[in-house]
Amino acid sequence: MSRIGKAPISLPKGVEITISDKNLVTVKGPKGTLVQPVDPDMTVKQDAGVVSLERPSDAKPHRAKHGLYRSLIANMVKGVSEGFVIEQELVGVGYRATAKGQQLQLALGFSHTITIDLPSEIKVSAAQEKGKNPIVRLESADKQLIGQVAAKLRSLRKPEPYKGKGVRFVGELVRRKAGKAAGK
Numbered sequence: 001m002s003r004i005g006k007a008p009i010s011l012p013k014g015v016e017i018t019i020s021d022k023n024l025v026t027v028k029g030p031k032g033t034l035v036q037p038v039d040p041d042m043t044v045k046q047d048a049g050v051v052s053l054e055r056p057s058d059a060k061p062h063r064a065k066h067g068l069y070r071s072l073i074a075n076m077v078k079g080v081s082e083g084f085v086i087e088q089e090l091v092g093v094g095y096r097a098t099a100k101g102q103q104l105q106l107a108l109g110f111s112h113t114i115t116i117d118l119p120s121e122i123k124v125s126a127a128q129e130k131g132k133n134p135i136v137r138l139e140s141a142d143k144q145l146i147g148q149v150a151a152k153l154r155s156l157r158k159p160e161p162y163k164g165k166g167v168r169f170v171g172e173l174v175r176r177k178a179g180k181a182a183g184k
């Protein structure tokens with residue numbers, strides 16, 4: 001058995017889950033509503049505040065999907081109850097971030113500012129303290145969506161290994177290389 005797939009998902013207070021006959025799982029909570037289609041081979045069961053998944057056989061694709069869909073549903077439950085937060089810092093001279101509604105404007109050392117329109121499911125805020133790097137804070141109930149947006153922001157200016165400049169996650173360690181002066 002899959003250790004991840006066979007683990008039950010407990011529903012916190014205020015979270016409701018609905019399983020339609022077409023294997024469409026809908027999770028409602030204080031932070032929003034999320035919907036996830038589940039493979040028709042998988043069986044999703046709900047009893048007394050606990051959700052569990054079962055697979056029809058031990059075939060490799062069924063084992064893989066068992067753990068996958070259990071994780072997706074568990075992330076949905078956590079997202080609608082607590083939410084997910086990702087913080088990124090902009091490391092570099094003159095790097096700035098400003099949030100206006102659902103738009104994020106970034107100055108990342110290019111000749112122009114970069115404006116990104118964010119999905120309505122994501123709340124964005126930008127903070128800048130004197131002497132510290134600007135921080136972009138993303139909040140959402142959808143773990144997949146917030147991860148995708150964070151990866152997109154990071155891809156605009158990846159941290160480089162010589163000076164460490166770029167967009168990085170708060171707490172991320174960037175391996176630094178010695179420059180060519182160190183070789184002499």
